[in-house]
Structure formats: C-alpha cells, structure tokens
Amino acid sequence: MKKMAWVWGVLLAWTPPVMAGSPVGKARHHIIGFDDTEVEVLAEDGGVDYLAVEIIGDPPLPILEDNGRGFVRVKARDGRMLWLGRSYLQTDEQVNVPSCHDARLAKSSDRTMASARGVGKSCK
Amino acid sequence: MNGNRGKRPALRVRIVFYILVGWFVLQFNPFGISNKSDLASQDAVYRLLAPNYHSLARDSIVVVLLDETAIQDLYDWKVFHANEWPVRYRDHAYLLGRILSFEPRALFVDVFFRRERSTDDSFPSLLRTLRRGHERHGVEVLLAGNFPGVSLTETQQALEEVADLSLNGWSGFGKSYPLRIGDEFSTAYELYQRACLRQFPLAACRGDPLRDAHLEDGAALSVYWGSHAPGPLFPEFSRAGCEPFAGTLWEVLVQAVHGLGQGLVGGLDAEQARVKCPYHGVIFGNQLVAVIKRGTPQQKEALREAISGKVVLYGLALDGLHDVVDSPVHGQLPGVFLHAMALDNLMSRGKEYIRASDDFIERVNLAIWVALAAFFAVGARWLENRQPVSAREEGNEGKKEGEDNVPQCRPSKLAKNHPEVVMIGLGILVVGGISVFMFAVMDYEPLNSIGFISLLGVIGLMRDSKLERCLLVYLPCWLGRRFRKNGKDKACTDCRKAEGGKS
DSSP states (O other): OHHHHHHHHHHHHHHHHHHHTSGGGGOSOEEEEESSSEEEEEOTTSOEEEEEHHHHOOSOEEOOEEOSSSEEEEEOTTSOEEEEEGGGEEESSOOOOOOOEESOOOBOTTOOOOSOTTOOSOOO | OOTTOOSOOOHHHHHHHHHHHHHHHHHHOGGGHHHHHHHHHHHHHHHHHGGGOOOGGGGGEEEEEEEHHHHHHHHHTTSOSOSSSSOOHHHHHHHHHHHHHTOOSEEEEOOOOOSOOTTOOOHHHHHHHHHHHHHHHOOEEEEEOOSTTOOOOHHHHHHHTTSEEEBOOOOSOTTOEESEETTEEBHHHHHHHHHHSSSSOOTTOOSSOOOGGGOOTTOEEOOOOOOOOOOOSOGGGEEEOOOOOOOOHHHHHHHHIIIIIHHHOTTSOHHHHSOOSOSSEEEEHHHHHHHHHHOOHHHHHHHHHHHTTSEEEEEEEOTTSOOEEEETTTEEEETHHHHHHHHHHHHHHGGGOOBOOOHHHHHHHHHHHHHHHHHHHHHHHHHHHOOOHHHHTTTOSSOOTTOTTOOSOOOOHHHHHOHHHHHHHHHHHHHHHHHHIIIIISOBOOOOHHHHHHHHHHHHHHTTSHHHHIIIIIHHHHHHHHHOSOTTSHHHHHHHHHHHHOO
C-alpha cells in the first residue's frame, strides 16, 4: 500500500511538466458531447461553415483556446486546428442551472407600453 | 311612466318604430355601440364557458417561448451570441435546429423576417437550418408571412424556398381569427392541414375534417379559449404556476361570476378571477437547451415526448414588441398563443368550428330583432289590456252564485302597471335561448345578447314616454299639418287635440 502511494506521488509530480509541453496541457475544459451531428466551424475567410462531428473527433476533446466571440479551438482527429461554434458543444464547464420562469404568462388586459423595444424615449 | 299616458301611438306604428331603432343601432353601429356590446357579449359567454373547454389537442400543441430570462441565460451559457432582442439569425437557427431534431409534426416560427438585417451576417445559418430540418427530419416549417396581398421581399423569397409562409396579419375581423383571405390561408389552418389532413392525422384531430373547399373567402373562426392550463413540463425550473382547475362548485361559481358579472358589476375584482396560465404547454428556450446539454435521462425523455410528433409553435414573450393578444379568459397573452388556441379549436372541432359572424348572421340578427320588437310591443299591449275575468263579467246578468268574487285570471299588478318590465324579462329569456341555440346547434359565435337586451331596455324606457309621443304622435301630426293643404282635416284635428292635451 505504501509502495503504491509512493508511485502515485511520483507520477503526479512528474505529469504537469510533461502535459505543459503539449496543447492538451493548456486545456482547462473539455468538449464532452455535441448537440448535433454537425457543428459550426469558423472558416479561414471568417465565414461560418458546418462540419460533421465524426471528422472532429470523439469526445472528450480538450478546449485549447476561446476567442471570446463564441468559438473555441480544438485539435481535430486529423491534426487540423479548428474553431468550433460553442452553441453546438457540450462542455464540462460550470454552468448555472436555468433561471426559473413564472408560468403565469397572462398579464392584465390594460397593460400598456407605448414604446418599441430598442428605441428610447429620447430621439438623440 | 304609465300614469298620464295621453294620446298613444297605434300598435303597428310602435312595432315599426321599435324595429327601426334596433335596425339603426345594429346596422349603423353609432359610436361603436353595437360592436362593443357584441364583443362584451362574446367575452362574457366565453369566460363562462372556458372551464367546459376540454380538448385532446391541448397536449399535441406545445409553445417554445423566448423571453428576457431565456435570452439572458442562453447568452450567459455562450449559446446565444446576442444578449438582447433582436437576437441573431444564428441564435434562432440554433434553437430551431434543436426543436427540429426532435422531429415535431410541424413547426411554426412566429417571428416575422421581412428583410435581412445589415448588422447580422448569419442569415445563411437560418436558411441552412430550415432546409436541413425539412431534408433530414421531414419537418414542415411554417413562417410568419404578412398581411394578405403584400408582395414578398427578397429575404422572404429566400425563406420560401426552405419553408412555407402563412398569413398572420389581417384587419377587419375584430377578435375573430380568419382562416382564409382570398386564396391565402392563415397560420392556424395551415398548421391544421399539417396536423390533421395529411396521410396520418394526429389522434387529437376530432370531428369531420375541415378542407380548403369548406372555407369561403373571409371565413373566420371565433376563438373559444380554454382555461385548464397543463402543469409545467419541468416544475424544477418553474417559479410559480397555476393551480389546476378541479371543477369544484366554488371554482365554477367564481368563473360564472367572473363571466357574467364583470361587465355588470364594475367593482368586481376581475384580476383575481383571471386565469393566469395559458391553455397550452410552454417550454422556455433556456429550459430546452439546459435539458439538451445537461439534463438527466428522465428530463431528456420528457423533452422528447413533449416535442416529438407534436405541433410546435416558436414565439416570443418580450415587452415592447406589441405581439400580444387579448383573451377574455386570461387577459394579455403573447401573440403566439392565439395561433395555438385557434389551431386547438380547429383540431378539436374540425368542420364544426365556431364561426364568426358573417353576412348570414347579420341578417339573422336583424330578423331576431324584428321578432323581438314585435313580441315586446304586442306582449306589452296585451298585458296592459288584460282584465280580470271578474271585471269583464261585471254587470253580466245570470251569474251563478259564488263565482262573482273569484276572478279566473287576475294579472299581477306588475304586469298590469309595468308590462314593459315583464316583457324585458321575457325578452332576456328569449335572447338567452336563441344565443344558446346559435352557439350549441348552429356553431356560431355567441349572439350579441347584451346589445339585444340593451335595446329592449331602451324601448322599454321609451314606451309611453314623452319622447315616444313626440316622435310617434306629435311629429306625424306636425308633418301632416305642414304638407296637407287642408289644415282642418281629421288628422290635424286629432293632432291639435293631442297637442292640447290633452283633451
């Protein structure tokens, strides 16, 4: 038992420097699933394309980078680096549970709002 | 009122006068009185009947709703790119793609896409999702079109290649829901076609099928709102809901008081009696995504069951969009629920849907008023002139002993002195009976009962009043004197007598 604990200790101490040398080592989160059979991919020209998930690879896939604009970088099965649309990805990031809704959607008949959404009262 | 009647108009003159009063109000709708009373009558009846509306279709229709909270959550989870309305086309595309993957029977998108926004380059994503939904999942998608006769923009033409556009704007139908305008069909009927007229109709489709050929131009449905809201699909994500309607005597009584009394008793707390939850199940956008991404197997199965094979309506509940409808039962609801309720009515009644007022009903209304006016005038005169048998036989000779003091028919003082009150009461019963017949047997929207009863009240007040004498006795006399050469003829003599008092 003591011997096993010693082996694990050595392994844990040795792992971080090794992992740090690869892109996988930077990953703090992973893609654990996909919402669809195809996901959004950022094309080289800046447009959006769709790619079959089989081409991307099997989860879990480490998330290498986040561009902050809805796309994350992963290394595909064939070694290509891809920017995938976050919407279609299921990740192991901490997510809040959905905010609760009031099922009482009906409002009083005389409820009034005399403004259009997105337009303020001031014209300036 | 009956104390000093003076000269009274002839019965037939009265009948014609009463008919003309009603005809004027019903036909010319002065100050919108007729329309207002018509709407008030319908609202009262529908509020009263709402607890009786049960349909299998309720569980075959589901509304996926985007509201403030849902948009904010989806943005926080980095699913939506936009955190505020209008969300991006790709955001719609993502959510619609998720709905389509469950293979609903049909999907209606209650968002009006008129022109591609110059600030959003993701429109192709939406087109792609809709095309894919049809090709891969075989789901027919319906989009909010426009008013009838409005030409399509380039954007709408592009959308029409991947989905169908349905009529979702109209005017001149009041609270009714048109099914066909010209050659175009409205959203609810288009959805009904997909749910009930295809090769395998949904089990919730009842009644004889309603086909295109049954619908004339301008055919409209009178929407019958239900009040039994289903429980929330995901109670764990709901803050507050509605108590299910158990149909107890108290609940029925509250509904009845709400239905009938709201108009009559201004002080009644309508807010308390209002049903707060819509008739159809709702899944909010953030709930849908949360379950897809992180739901338990049970939640995922519940979601699949709620959408798969059902008719899904995707809509919005955001302030400032003016996409709200007035329900007599609920108050204000997001506009998408009007389509859902109209579809529910069609699915549960088919060809026997409740028809909105049309030309035929306009003529029937007039005929009803002619009959009511004649009934009122003749009945009131008859009650007034009726004498107890003992009084009629007074002075008769050869009476048998013991019969003198026992009248065989003694009209009550009320009938004798206020016959118009009795006739108004009887008129209300007649109007109620006709209204029930029209609604339950002929499948027409509730009659303008309040209008008819108000008209009966008006002629009841006018009967034997100075105004009636002025209009029906003095005015003809005055006109006669003006236009007759011989001012001393019999009519003028009568007229002078009438003016004088009075003689």
